[in-house]
Amino acid sequence: MSSDSAAVELANVEHSYGDVTAVGPVSLSVPAGEFLVLVGASGCGKSTLLRLIAGFEQPTTGTVLTGGRAPRPGRGAGLVFQQPRLFPWKTVGGNVALALRYAGLPTDRVDELLAGVGLHDVAHRRTWQISGGQQQRVAIARALAVDNPLLLLDEPFAALDALTRERLQEDLRRVSARTGRTCVFVTHSVDEAVFLGSRVVVLTARPGRVALDLKVGLPRDGLAPDELRGLPEYAALRSQIGHAVREAATVSEKAIGPEGVPA
Amino acid sequence: MSSDSAAVELANVEHSYGDVTAVGPVSLSVPAGEFLVLVGASGCGKSTLLRLIAGFEQPTTGTVLTGGRAPRPGRGAGLVFQQPRLFPWKTVGGNVALALRYAGLPTDRVDELLAGVGLHDVAHRRTWQISGGQQQRVAIARALAVDNPLLLLDEPFAALDALTRERLQEDLRRVSARTGRTCVFVTHSVDEAVFLGSRVVVLTARPGRVALDLKVGLPRDGLAPDELRGLPEYAALRSQIGHAVREAATVSEKAIGPEGVPA
Amino acid sequence: MSIIAPVRPTTEPATGGARTARAKGGRRRVLLRVVALLVLYALWEITARVTRNPVFIPGPGAVWHQLIVTSTTHDGVRGYSGHLLIEHLGVSLRRILIGSVIGVAAGLVLGVVMGTVGWIRVVAEPVVTFVRALPPLAYFSLFIIWFGIDETPKLWLLSIAALPPVAVATAAAVYSAPTGLVEAARALGAGRWQIVRDVVLPNALPEIFTGIRLAVGVAYSSVVAAETINGVPGIGGLIRDAQRYSQTDVVVLGLFAIGLSGLLIDALLRTAETRLIPWRGRS
Amino acid sequence: MSIIAPVRPTTEPATGGARTARAKGGRRRVLLRVVALLVLYALWEITARVTRNPVFIPGPGAVWHQLIVTSTTHDGVRGYSGHLLIEHLGVSLRRILIGSVIGVAAGLVLGVVMGTVGWIRVVAEPVVTFVRALPPLAYFSLFIIWFGIDETPKLWLLSIAALPPVAVATAAAVYSAPTGLVEAARALGAGRWQIVRDVVLPNALPEIFTGIRLAVGVAYSSVVAAETINGVPGIGGLIRDAQRYSQTDVVVLGLFAIGLSGLLIDALLRTAETRLIPWRGRS
Amino acid sequence: NGAASGNTSPDSKTIRIAYQAFPSGDLVVKNQGLLEKALPDYEIKWTKFDSGASINTAFVAKSLDIAAIGSSPVARGLSAPLNIPYQVAFVLDVAGDNEALVARNGSGVTDVAGLRGKKVATPFASTAHYSLLAALKQAGVAESDVTIVDLEPQDILAAWTRGDLDAAYSWLPSLDELKKTGKVLISSRQLATAGKPTLDLGVVSTAFASAHPEAVDAWRKVEAQALDLIASDPAAAAKSVAQELNLTPADAQNQLSQGVFLKPADISSDEWLGTEAKVGKLADNLVSAAQFLKEQQKIDAVPDLTTVQKSIYVKGLPDVLG
Numbered sequence A, B: 001m002s003s004d005s006a007a008v009e010l011a012n013v014e015h016s017y018g019d020v021t022a023v024g025p026v027s028l029s030v031p032a033g034e035f036l037v038l039v040g041a042s043g044c045g046k047s048t049l050l051r052l053i054a055g056f057e058q059p060t061t062g063t064v065l066t067g068g069r070a071p072r073p074g075r076g077a078g079l080v081f082q083q084p085r086l087f088p089w090k091t092v093g094g095n096v097a098l099a100l101r102y103a104g105l106p107t108d109r110v111d112e113l114l115a116g117v118g119l120h121d122v123a124h125r126r127t128w129q130i131s132g133g134q135q136q137r138v139a140i141a142r143a144l145a146v147d148n149p150l151l152l153l154d155e156p157f158a159a160l161d162a163l164t165r166e167r168l169q170e171d172l173r174r175v176s177a178r179t180g181r182t183c184v185f186v187t188h189s190v191d192e193a194v195f196l197g198s199r200v201v202v203l204t205a206r207p208g209r210v211a212l213d214l215k216v217g218l219p220r221d222g223l224a225p226d227e228l229r230g231l232p233e234y235a236a237l238r239s240q241i242g243h244a245v246r247e248a249a250t251v252s253e254k255a256i257g258p259e260g261v262p263a
Numbered sequence C, D: 001m002s003i004i005a006p007v008r009p010t011t012e013p014a015t016g017g018a019r020t021a022r023a024k025g026g027r028r029r030v031l032l033r034v035v036a037l038l039v040l041y042a043l044w045e046i047t048a049r050v051t052r053n054p055v056f057i058p059g060p061g062a063v064w065h066q067l068i069v070t071s072t073t074h075d076g077v078r079g080y081s082g083h084l085l086i087e088h089l090g091v092s093l094r095r096i097l098i099g100s101v102i103g104v105a106a107g108l109v110l111g112v113v114m115g116t117v118g119w120i121r122v123v124a125e126p127v128v129t130f131v132r133a134l135p136p137l138a139y140f141s142l143f144i145i146w147f148g149i150d151e152t153p154k155l156w157l158l159s160i161a162a163l164p165p166v167a168v169a170t171a172a173a174v175y176s177a178p179t180g181l182v183e184a185a186r187a188l189g190a191g192r193w194q195i196v197r198d199v200v201l202p203n204a205l206p207e208i209f210t211g212i213r214l215a216v217g218v219a220y221s222s223v224v225a226a227e228t229i230n231g232v233p234g235i236g237g238l239i240r241d242a243q244r245y246s247q248t249d250v251v252v253l254g255l256f257a258i259g260l261s262g263l264l265i266d267a268l269l270r271t272a273e274t275r276l277i278p279w280r281g282r283s
Numbered sequence E: 001n002g003a004a005s006g007n008t009s010p011d012s013k014t015i016r017i018a019y020q021a022f023p024s025g026d027l028v029v030k031n032q033g034l035l036e037k038a039l040p041d042y043e044i045k046w047t048k049f050d051s052g053a054s055i056n057t058a059f060v061a062k063s064l065d066i067a068a069i070g071s072s073p074v075a076r077g078l079s080a081p082l083n084i085p086y087q088v089a090f091v092l093d094v095a096g097d098n099e100a101l102v103a104r105n106g107s108g109v110t111d112v113a114g115l116r117g118k119k120v121a122t123p124f125a126s127t128a129h130y131s132l133l134a135a136l137k138q139a140g141v142a143e144s145d146v147t148i149v150d151l152e153p154q155d156i157l158a159a160w161t162r163g164d165l166d167a168a169y170s171w172l173p174s175l176d177e178l179k180k181t182g183k184v185l186i187s188s189r190q191l192a193t194a195g196k197p198t199l200d201l202g203v204v205s206t207a208f209a210s211a212h213p214e215a216v217d218a219w220r221k222v223e224a225q226a227l228d229l230i231a232s233d234p235a236a237a238a239k240s241v242a243q244e245l246n247l248t249p250a251d252a253q254n255q256l257s258q259g260v261f262l263k264p265a266d267i268s269s270d271e272w273l274g275t276e277a278k279v280g281k282l283a284d285n286l287v288s289a290a291q292f293l294k295e296q297q298k299i300d301a302v303p304d305l306t307t308v309q310k311s312i313y314v315k316g317l318p319d320v321l322g
């Protein structure tokens, strides 16, 4: 499974918080340019996995590599946390500008970046003067401000309405395809997983292990989103993954070997 | 539209934050026992509307009444905020116990309440030692700890996986049907809206006004969730509401009269 | 709402109703303060009359008279000890100001460094705790020996008095920087000092301001100690002189000068605080 | 991680690696402190030798000698001024303790009330600011008139010195209670005092602790001022006496006694703080 | 600043003088600018101190050249460990009725011996403290039989009014207040007669005296001039003192009248400084004060008489004051 050029490489990674094992041994190799979607029950360890890849947690056992090296926060990976985590002492625009400043980029693209997530006329507002979904979008704009080769997104669209969500999904898919970025994307929406992912990994309940690892071989080029969703393979994948998620969530810790879901 | 026995009564309610009008004039009457679902674009004013009903905001114009009186926070309404808002100085169990204590109830039901939202063995944990979805569920358990005649829920299931979400949806629907509580429920999921709501209100983009007000007349009794979702009326309602949401989100402020979406 | 969550002028732009409410609140505030002042004044006047011993409790009239005497040139004598009251106050304020600025700046640096750099905290924390327990009156004579009798020892004393509140408050606030936001900054690629500048310090700002307000207060209340030696002109020297001759009315006048100017400075600091920290209560 | 987000023992249970790291950290800490102590000691010894003026800087030997002299009965004289060093210290610690407890308690109440009840804040805040700017040395004579020359005026002085840090820090923290959590409590049906108890106070706890630590420090550093009057036995009285006779070695000894016991109390407070506030940095 | 540098080079034309707020010729000199007139080339810096201890400290810090200071602190300054290099060059005044031991009416104390078991207050380390202990010794009362409380004069007044004290050894102006409700048991004038005088002295740093002898002469002359003025025109002297002490001239004159101000010529008598040929009894007085401090364990060792005699600046006496 492993490859030297992998953007993200997890080898037998396990992570425990004290005596709570959050992520069971997981081995995953994400080639550069892949759009990996992680799906799994609430509390199964998705965020922990993302934090491991971002370098915020050290694996209890096993090794994590990004771009062949031990991950360090802020080096080569953009991260959207599950919570917006905006700085209240900065305006909305100031939050985005900060990301640009850290990357040494000019800060005049703030409005453009905010417009990219559907936000207009809020750059001067305080972070508590915008709605929950708007905060989430500011966090996305902040993480996307800089072109990192790796993007880690933890349920970024959870607080968005269907329309906005679809637009941003489409944007994200287009951008990542065009620039060849690697994405690791956590979601609870099976539809989103199929629509976005070039590969979908379903995790078991805590401690999260790989229950299903599926390449999504949908023909994407030139298809409008609605056309894509209309494909029969699309529906098939949806139901397959949906099924796997339900299965995996109920799999008990014991019943599952290190290799994945039993046949 | 108004009735004396309405659990929630909004008459020409408008709310502005400074010069930002968040909620356009809205008039709504929610009879006791109704399960009202609010749907609308991100930033259209759903949370503001809920806060008005909860009594945390005063309408700039118009009046809000719950149970015939001006709403006061903590009096007769359970509220799930969009963010979990757990008290970090209390354990998970302590957060739930607090709700019971304020209501003068014995605090031995904490474990039961947590189990009701699918949480086991976390009562002793600190609030930052559980996952995002788990935090959200603690907030739900806290709000449901006391039997209030009115329940206000702001995207309570947004951070949950499909399985957990469906279970809690089912529980909520059953509980509210059995006890005859009034619910106002905000969601971005059209499916959730149709599944839960006895009435679905679609709001326009900011300032939020009523774009569609639809009674959901699905035959619920005795149907399993999957059966319900299999009904042809279900699919029809889904697509009707989905359509309305897309429409409403793009309706410009000017094009809409105080009476709702133009024919 | 009025009780627990007070009106925050800068954060929530007013609705029509709220605006009048605030104007009313302002008027009510002034009224309350005026009433409180009058009550205090009456209490004072009554106590003074009942005690009838101007050495113990001089009446308002006597203090007022001294205000005039010490602010003018009478019988060829300028004010008190050759300086007008305002000059005494000015000299002391200058000392307090310089001492506070030095103390606050040093405390800030020390607090940030102690809060962020592990080994410095380990070494410096006990030293700071040790020093802030020491009574200025005890080590002031050492200052005299080291720095002479002019401005230097006074400024040292005031600086050292002003340092601990800022250092301790800053270090505590910096040490408990919000993990979530620090992580967010790191994820954006912030370096160590960028994190300090953009997350840790802004987050600590409310506590730092509390520290500064306390520091200025401590500097104020140390001014008499600082001016025990060669303290004239200076309001502390004036008070001590007056004390020695039981001129209680002058002492009380000096106390008023100190207290009122202290009030003024604190009001300035609070205004700055409200301006600089619109996110108070929002993090 | 070690720099910005220090290890938090109670919040993140250790993994195998972290545990040894912490033990190492503990040893490193002790080592650092010992090295720092040795460096300070060497500096002192060298300065003392270079200066060669025991009035300027008494050497460690002289201070050590005084420790023995003041802790024993020599030539029929018990310690210093008829009391052993430990007795002087004990009497003063008792005063500091009582004064701090009263001051902290009063400051806490005042701070909470000022932070929550609007009209009390409007009236009390200027009074507190006024009072905390006043130099104790200036108004101490009034205390004698009111409370005599025994324990009472000393305890009053120490209490008044200890009050402002707690009151100001508490009021500031209470005033900036997190809107989100206050609303959450209100939504659950909490009454006014339940909100104070369950949200406002826990949230203010870190700042209150900072205030308490500062308050104890201020009480400490006021002990000489408090013991200017009838201060023997008492470590402040001892220092004053020694000062007037230029017995610098005794002064330094007294300073050590104060500083070291202050360190000890602060360490206790910090331990309590870590225990009581596991959520530091998490709100 | 000048703390460490000292002021010893002959071409440095600055004199740093410490004065205290007790009524004396020193204040007249300062108020009327006598020294400034006598030494127009010099820059003269007057600094007010409120205790002999802090003046000693300032001398240690090399921040002073000339000071007005009580005999008790001088005894300390001349003894180990301080060994301050200064010399006594003038007697400003001798404590008279302006320092006294007063028993509060109602305390039942009528003489010094009656103080046994009573509470007596005095500012520690002051001349009054010295006088109190001398008075007790004279009356055969052991120090341990009396509760001696350390209070500043203004605080004595406060505690007195409350009735917390039975007696107090204090000085003007609070002494006047005490006398109103009390009885004088003994005054410093009586103790002086009995051989235990307390004085206010003028001291000059040795370095300054050797570098600027002419300035010291000028200073002694103007101090003598002030003493003459106090004797010849008390009202004029009182006016100056009043301005310095923020008092009314009447108050100042009353206070001046209670002190003992020597005639300039007497200062060089054997009773006080003496002459170049024979140092006066002041040296013995200082030694006995040091002995007393040694008994109190406040100093390490008593300097011997010859050392103290060397610390009496008699250069040019008696002619300078003549």
Ligand SMILES: Nc1ncnc2c1ncn2[C@@H]1O[C@H](COP(=O)(O)OP(=O)(O)OP(=O)(O)O)[C@@H](O)[C@H]1O
Binding pocket: A128, A129, A130, A131, A132, A133, A134, A159, A161, B017, B018, B020, B021, B022, B040, B041, B042, B043, B044, B045, B046, B047, B048, B049, B082, B206
């Ligand atoms: N304090 C405030 N000051 C100014 N504008 C505000 C404030 N709070 C909210 N708004 C604005 O009011 C509008 C409605 O906000 P609200 O939180 O009700 O949206 P929402 O429908 O809940 O959105 P979401 O689905 O993203 O949570 C938004 O456009 C928001 O930017």
Ligand SMILES: Nc1ncnc2c1ncn2[C@@H]1O[C@H](COP(=O)(O)OP(=O)(O)OP(=O)(O)O)[C@@H](O)[C@H]1O
Binding pocket: A017, A018, A020, A021, A022, A040, A041, A042, A043, A044, A045, A046, A047, A048, A049, A082, A206, B128, B129, B130, B131, B132, B133, B134, B159, B161
């Ligand atoms: N600090 C901690 N201490 C102990 N247990 C923790 C801690 N943080 C997380 N956990 C536990 O580890 C498991 C994985 O958490 P994680 O946040 O990775 O879940 P998740 O898959 O992101 O869930 P969600 O979908 O709800 O966000 C959860 O069961 C959680 O309770």
Ligand SMILES: [Mg+2]
Binding pocket: A046, A047, A048, A082, A154, B131, B132, B133
């Ligand atoms: Mg998560």
Ligand SMILES: [Mg+2]
Binding pocket: A131, A132, A133, B046, B047, B048, B082, B154
């Ligand atoms: Mg919302």
